[in-house]
Amino acid sequence: MDPVIQVRDLTKTYKDTTALDGVSFDIERNSIYGFLGRNGAGKTTAMSILTAQNFATSGSVKVFGEDPYENARVLNRMCFVRESQKYPDEANARVAFRSAAMFFPNWDQQLCERLIDDFQLPLKTTIKKLSRGQLSAVGVIIGIASRAEITFFDEPYLGLDAVARQIFYDRLLEDYTEHPRTILLSSHLIDEIANLIERVLVIDGGRILMDSSAEEAREQATSVVGDKEAVEQLVQGREILHRESLGRVASVTFLGQLTGDERRRVEAAGLELAPVPLQQLIVRLTQHQGETARETEGALR
Missing domain, CATH: 3.40.50.300 (P-loop containing nucleotide triphosphate hydrolases)
Structure with missing residues (x-):
């Protein structure tokens, strides 16, 4: 540097x-x-x-x-x-x-x-x-x-x-x-x-x-879209930045990348991986940070 x-x-x-x-x-x-x-x-x-x-x-x-x-x-x-x-x-x-x-x-x-x-x-x-x-x-x-x-x-x-x-x-x-x-x-x-x-x-x-x-x-987060139950199983235990759903279809953005095994699971389940544009990533991160700060503040009261 x-x-x-x-x-x-x-x-x-x-x-x-x-x-x-x-x-x-x-x-x-x-x-x-x-x-x-x-x-x-x-x-x-x-x-x-x-x-x-x-x-x-x-x-x-x-x-x-x-x-x-x-x-x-x-x-x-x-x-x-x-x-x-x-x-x-x-x-x-x-x-x-x-x-x-x-x-x-x-x-x-x-x-x-x-x-x-x-x-x-x-x-x-x-x-x-x-x-x-x-x-x-x-x-x-x-x-x-x-x-x-x-x-x-x-x-x-x-x-x-x-x-x-x-x-x-x-x-x-x-x-x-x-x-x-x-x-x-x-x-x-x-x-x-x-x-x-x-x-x-x-x-x-x-x-x-x-x-x-x-x-x-750009590699800090991943979005996965598809059947709600399959999506939720895939992202279990991960830090979620954003979640939305319509009927049985869900879209979840989470921190981190998928392993090779997880990618095979995505393909087998018919889910789709979507890139997270830089603007969306930063918006989601700042929103997530604000929510975390409010939760921490509430817990300390």
């Missing part, structure tokens, strides 16, 4: 709320991460601390082996693009790009101009008068054209329509292939980025729920 970010026992509290609860993880160099989780899970808080825009209550953060806070050697090697990005009231997109070009040492103006054309972005309109989608395009262009060694995208493309989002994914992957760097994508549109990300980092309730390669993540 070659981590560019190392987080250890990171905690952030706001009065009575714990946004991050003893979080530890590494981010490897030159990888595309999906930083995933529900609203309020702690993603934005974590990224804000990593980019020195927020303070940790306790724990440590190292970026390129150093504390990022008030550290120009670290900060000018990172780009943090977020949905709520602020710009001067009278600035237009051209001004925003000129400012970015002065800050980011790897800025590529030719790439910036190409992306402006791709997103059909007006350059003379003040940013405060841009539509939500056009404002998102400004952030996306800065994030790609900066070619920063570490780039954080915190839902900056939510205002883009489906065509524009696909342009973003295509241009990001295309440029990443030619100019590898570390990229963290925070998104609710997991199915859309599933083929883009190489590693998966899932946070829920301020804690890390999953930290694995995308391939390993």
Whole structure:
């Protein structure tokens, strides 16, 4: 492993709320991460601390082996693009790009101009008068054209329509292939980025729920569909993520993979195995985690 970010026992509290609860993880160099989780899970808080825009209550953060806070050697090697990005009231997109070009040492103006054309972005309109989608395009262009060694995208493309989002994914992957760097994508549109990300980092309730390669993540769960009685016999003793049934037909998603003997039983019983898409896996895992936490809390009362 070659981590560019190392987080250890990171905690952030706001009065009575714990946004991050003893979080530890590494981010490897030159990888595309999906930083995933529900609203309020702690993603934005974590990224804000990593980019020195927020303070940790306790724990440590190292970026390129150093504390990022008030550290120009670290900060000018990172780009943090977020949905709520602020710009001067009278600035237009051209001004925003000129400012970015002065800050980011790897800025590529030719790439910036190409992306402006791709997103059909007006350059003379003040940013405060841009539509939500056009404002998102400004952030996306800065994030790609900066070619920063570490780039954080915190839902900056939510205002883009489906065509524009696909342009973003295509241009990001295309440029990443030619100019590898570390990229963290925070998104609710997991199915859309599933083929883009190489590693998966899932946070829920301020804690890390999953930290694995995308391939390993997809292998964590299995779905089996068919006769309810046969399905229930097959999954007996396994940790169930989701169960639903209609009449005598049941579908059960559980953690783990089947053995060769179990697969033969599946075939003999006329059951079907279905892949678990990454988005469904993460949804099921977070739901399961929430249910387990509530059950534990109830037992302690």
